[in-house]
Amino acid sequence: MSNEEINNEMKELLKQAVSPVRDAELRRDLWPQMLRKLDEQPLPAATVPWFDWVLASLAGAALLFFPGIIPALFYHL
């Protein structure tokens, strides 16, 4: 049996148990619900992700312990 035949067979079986959604029409405007959610869950203030702090710390430590890389850094900028 080919893959397509197997797919079609399974499709038929599935459709006997789970019929496709015939009516997917939205019955009401969800904007009021959206406004409530925005009020209840205010967007988080812009924060610097933790991994950015880790990277900045590593870069700072590298510059502190290996100051010889500073000219090389400027050269590549």
Added chain:
Amino acid sequence: MELLERFATGDLEAFEVLFRQHQREVYAWIVRIVRDTGIAEDLTVETFWRIYKHRARFKPDGNFRSWARRIGTNAALDHLRHTRQEIPLPENLPSTPTSDGAVSRETRDSINKAFHELPAKYRLVAMLALVEEENYGDIAQAAGIPESLVKVRVFRAVRMLRKKLSFLHAEVNTK
């Protein structure tokens, strides 16, 4: 300033316009995945909340519709991952191949159970590709994966279902 540019800068009025333009389409896509109108409404609102939250990532020259659908698909997938709801059997089911009503119901229940035991990412593509008959390109775009991966996931979902339903398969074939 264009609507999408205003939205990207956090203009709530521009967001409201976009919300009203796209809420029906996002809802219609999500309800096909989760198959519950109440949950689909909540996930539509959740989708737009995520859209507004990540508005700075949106490029105003991009396609808002595709972006919204992708975020909606992710929200629906998160829901599938965290819940194991049963799909209520619709009343207008197509007729089953057997004439015995009890066996038919049993068969449908077995298929439903097997389907709900699939991992969420396989259930998502199987639902859209096999039940809703959406084309693979649209599913790939919505799920943010290559079309070839959609085909692989459908293939694997079918293989898993066949394995789970092997006893049923034999039963149907003998009828």
